[in-house]
Amino acid sequence: MTDDVDIIETIGPTLTVPADGRSELSPPASRRAADWLNRRGGVLTVAIGFGLIGGFTRSFTSAPYMLLGGALVAVVIAMVGNRERRLPRPPAPARRGYVVWGLIVAFFSSAEIGNVVLGSGRDHPSLSVLMDPVINSYPGRATALFVWVWAGIELVRR
Protein backbone atom coordinates (compact mmCIF):
# COMPACT_ATOMS: atom_id res chain seq x y z
CA MET A 1 0.00 0.00 0.00
CA THR A 2 2.88 2.34 0.69
CA ASP A 3 5.11 1.16 -2.14
CA ASP A 4 4.68 4.26 -4.23
CA VAL A 5 4.74 6.70 -1.32
CA ASP A 6 7.90 8.14 0.18
CA ILE A 7 7.96 7.39 3.86
CA ILE A 8 9.29 10.28 5.83
CA GLU A 9 10.00 10.68 9.46
CA THR A 10 9.26 14.07 10.96
CA ILE A 11 11.55 15.45 13.60
CA GLY A 12 10.01 18.49 15.21
CA PRO A 13 7.68 20.80 13.32
CA THR A 14 10.10 21.91 10.61
CA LEU A 15 12.74 19.32 9.78
CA THR A 16 11.92 16.27 7.66
CA VAL A 17 14.30 13.40 7.04
CA PRO A 18 13.77 10.76 4.31
CA ALA A 19 13.35 7.17 5.42
CA ASP A 20 16.72 6.18 3.98
CA GLY A 21 18.38 8.38 6.57
CA ARG A 22 19.84 11.00 4.24
CA SER A 23 19.14 14.41 5.64
CA GLU A 24 18.23 16.94 3.02
CA LEU A 25 18.35 19.83 5.42
CA SER A 26 20.96 20.02 8.11
CA PRO A 27 19.49 21.20 11.43
CA PRO A 28 20.80 24.51 12.72
CA ALA A 29 23.63 24.56 15.24
CA SER A 30 21.25 25.66 17.98
CA ARG A 31 19.04 22.59 17.37
CA ARG A 32 22.05 20.27 17.31
CA ALA A 33 23.28 21.76 20.58
CA ALA A 34 19.84 21.30 22.14
CA ASP A 35 19.65 17.69 20.87
CA TRP A 36 23.03 16.91 22.36
CA LEU A 37 22.20 18.49 25.68
CA ASN A 38 18.89 16.61 25.77
CA ARG A 39 20.79 13.36 26.12
CA ARG A 40 21.43 12.59 29.76
CA GLY A 41 24.99 11.38 29.08
CA GLY A 42 25.86 14.60 27.31
CA VAL A 43 24.54 16.68 30.17
CA LEU A 44 26.51 14.74 32.74
CA THR A 45 29.69 14.93 30.69
CA VAL A 46 29.40 18.68 30.25
CA ALA A 47 28.46 19.40 33.86
CA ILE A 48 31.15 17.20 35.42
CA GLY A 49 33.86 18.46 33.07
CA PHE A 50 32.80 22.04 33.70
CA GLY A 51 33.00 21.55 37.46
CA LEU A 52 36.36 19.77 37.38
CA ILE A 53 37.97 22.42 35.16
CA GLY A 54 36.20 25.38 36.74
CA GLY A 55 37.30 24.31 40.21
CA PHE A 56 40.81 25.49 39.37
CA THR A 57 39.72 29.03 38.57
CA ARG A 58 39.82 31.83 41.10
CA SER A 59 37.53 34.81 41.61
CA PHE A 60 38.66 38.24 40.41
CA THR A 61 40.61 36.71 37.49
CA SER A 62 39.69 36.49 33.81
CA ALA A 63 39.45 32.67 33.75
CA PRO A 64 36.00 32.33 35.36
CA TYR A 65 34.66 35.12 33.14
CA MET A 66 35.69 33.18 30.03
CA LEU A 67 34.41 29.87 31.39
CA LEU A 68 31.05 31.20 32.55
CA GLY A 69 30.68 33.39 29.48
CA GLY A 70 31.09 30.31 27.29
CA ALA A 71 28.50 28.44 29.34
CA LEU A 72 26.06 31.34 29.07
CA VAL A 73 26.44 31.54 25.28
CA ALA A 74 25.97 27.75 24.95
CA VAL A 75 22.86 27.78 27.14
CA VAL A 76 21.27 30.69 25.26
CA ILE A 77 22.00 29.07 21.86
CA ALA A 78 20.60 25.72 23.02
CA MET A 79 17.57 27.42 24.58
CA VAL A 80 16.76 29.10 21.27
CA GLY A 81 17.12 25.74 19.50
CA ASN A 82 14.85 24.05 22.01
CA ARG A 83 11.98 26.53 21.83
CA GLU A 84 9.98 24.58 19.24
CA ARG A 85 9.57 21.53 21.44
CA ARG A 86 8.75 23.47 24.57
CA LEU A 87 5.67 22.42 26.46
CA PRO A 88 2.59 24.64 26.02
CA ARG A 89 1.95 27.33 28.55
CA PRO A 90 0.15 25.97 31.63
CA PRO A 91 -3.37 27.21 32.39
CA ALA A 92 -3.86 30.21 34.61
CA PRO A 93 -3.35 29.39 38.29
CA ALA A 94 -6.43 28.61 40.32
CA ARG A 95 -4.99 29.75 43.62
CA ARG A 96 -4.29 33.34 44.43
CA GLY A 97 -1.47 32.88 46.89
CA TYR A 98 1.26 33.80 44.43
CA VAL A 99 1.78 37.03 46.33
CA VAL A 100 3.42 34.96 49.09
CA TRP A 101 6.15 33.85 46.71
CA GLY A 102 6.48 37.41 45.48
CA LEU A 103 6.99 38.58 49.05
CA ILE A 104 9.67 35.92 49.59
CA VAL A 105 11.52 37.02 46.47
CA ALA A 106 11.23 40.64 47.64
CA PHE A 107 12.55 39.63 51.07
CA PHE A 108 15.59 37.82 49.63
CA SER A 109 16.29 40.64 47.19
CA SER A 110 16.03 43.40 49.77
CA ALA A 111 18.18 41.44 52.26
CA GLU A 112 20.86 40.87 49.61
CA ILE A 113 20.82 44.48 48.37
CA GLY A 114 20.78 45.79 51.93
CA ASN A 115 23.77 43.66 52.92
CA VAL A 116 25.71 44.74 49.84
CA VAL A 117 24.94 48.41 50.54
CA LEU A 118 26.04 47.99 54.17
CA GLY A 119 29.41 46.67 53.09
CA SER A 120 28.85 42.91 52.66
CA GLY A 121 31.12 41.96 55.52
CA ARG A 122 31.02 39.84 58.62
CA ASP A 123 28.14 41.75 60.23
CA HIS A 124 26.16 42.08 57.02
CA PRO A 125 26.96 39.00 54.95
CA SER A 126 25.62 38.85 51.41
CA LEU A 127 24.91 35.48 49.82
CA SER A 128 28.32 35.37 48.13
CA VAL A 129 30.06 36.06 51.45
CA LEU A 130 28.03 33.28 53.03
CA MET A 131 29.20 30.92 50.29
CA ASP A 132 32.86 31.98 50.37
CA PRO A 133 34.00 29.27 52.83
CA VAL A 134 32.56 26.66 50.47
CA ILE A 135 33.60 28.17 47.17
CA ASN A 136 37.18 28.95 48.17
CA SER A 137 38.13 25.26 48.29
CA TYR A 138 38.58 23.16 45.15
CA PRO A 139 35.96 20.49 45.99
CA GLY A 140 33.39 23.09 47.00
CA ARG A 141 34.01 25.29 43.98
CA ALA A 142 33.97 22.35 41.55
CA THR A 143 30.72 21.07 43.08
CA ALA A 144 29.11 24.51 43.06
CA LEU A 145 30.08 25.02 39.41
CA PHE A 146 28.70 21.58 38.57
CA VAL A 147 25.39 22.50 40.23
CA TRP A 148 25.33 25.90 38.52
CA VAL A 149 25.91 24.58 35.01
CA TRP A 150 23.51 21.67 35.65
CA ALA A 151 20.83 24.21 36.57
CA GLY A 152 21.56 26.13 33.37
CA ILE A 153 21.22 22.98 31.26
CA GLU A 154 17.96 22.08 32.98
CA LEU A 155 16.67 25.53 32.05
CA VAL A 156 17.37 24.67 28.41
CA ARG A 157 15.64 21.32 28.62
CA ARG A 158 12.33 22.87 29.68
Add this chain to the structure above:
Amino acid sequence: MTRGITIAVFAATLLGATFVGRTRRSRVPAAEEVWSLLMGTRTGRVLTVGFWAWTGWHFFCR
Protein backbone atom coordinates in the same frame (compact mmCIF):
# COMPACT_ATOMS: atom_id res chain seq x y z
CA MET B 1 27.02 33.85 64.40
CA THR B 2 25.52 36.39 62.02
CA ARG B 3 26.22 34.01 59.13
CA GLY B 4 24.42 31.21 60.89
CA ILE B 5 21.40 33.37 61.63
CA THR B 6 21.23 34.65 58.06
CA ILE B 7 21.43 31.15 56.60
CA ALA B 8 18.84 29.89 59.11
CA VAL B 9 16.39 32.71 58.28
CA PHE B 10 16.78 32.19 54.53
CA ALA B 11 16.41 28.42 54.78
CA ALA B 12 13.43 28.62 57.16
CA THR B 13 11.61 31.07 54.88
CA LEU B 14 12.14 28.93 51.80
CA LEU B 15 11.33 25.62 53.47
CA GLY B 16 8.29 27.12 55.22
CA ALA B 17 6.78 28.40 51.99
CA THR B 18 7.52 25.11 50.24
CA PHE B 19 5.84 23.16 53.03
CA VAL B 20 2.78 25.43 53.16
CA GLY B 21 2.48 25.23 49.36
CA ARG B 22 2.34 21.44 49.53
CA THR B 23 -0.54 21.48 51.99
CA ARG B 24 -3.71 20.49 50.16
CA ARG B 25 -5.99 23.29 51.36
CA SER B 26 -3.36 26.00 51.25
CA ARG B 27 -3.96 29.02 49.04
CA VAL B 28 -0.22 29.31 48.57
CA PRO B 29 0.75 27.53 45.34
CA ALA B 30 3.42 24.84 45.41
CA ALA B 31 6.91 25.78 44.28
CA GLU B 32 6.49 23.54 41.23
CA GLU B 33 3.40 25.51 40.15
CA VAL B 34 5.25 28.80 40.45
CA TRP B 35 8.14 27.36 38.49
CA SER B 36 5.89 26.05 35.70
CA LEU B 37 4.13 29.38 35.45
CA LEU B 38 7.44 31.24 35.35
CA MET B 39 8.92 29.01 32.66
CA GLY B 40 5.70 29.10 30.65
CA THR B 41 6.28 32.68 29.56
CA ARG B 42 9.09 34.14 27.52
CA THR B 43 9.60 36.96 30.02
CA GLY B 44 9.87 34.40 32.82
CA ARG B 45 12.43 32.35 30.91
CA VAL B 46 14.53 35.39 30.08
CA LEU B 47 14.41 36.56 33.70
CA THR B 48 15.33 33.10 34.94
CA VAL B 49 18.32 32.78 32.59
CA GLY B 50 19.35 36.30 33.58
CA PHE B 51 19.17 35.38 37.25
CA TRP B 52 21.12 32.19 36.57
CA ALA B 53 23.84 34.18 34.78
CA TRP B 54 23.93 36.70 37.63
CA THR B 55 24.45 33.97 40.24
CA GLY B 56 27.37 32.62 38.20
CA TRP B 57 29.00 36.03 38.02
CA HIS B 58 28.21 36.87 41.65
CA PHE B 59 29.56 33.67 43.19
CA PHE B 60 32.39 32.64 40.86
CA CYS B 61 33.73 35.77 39.16
CA ARG B 62 33.49 38.82 41.35
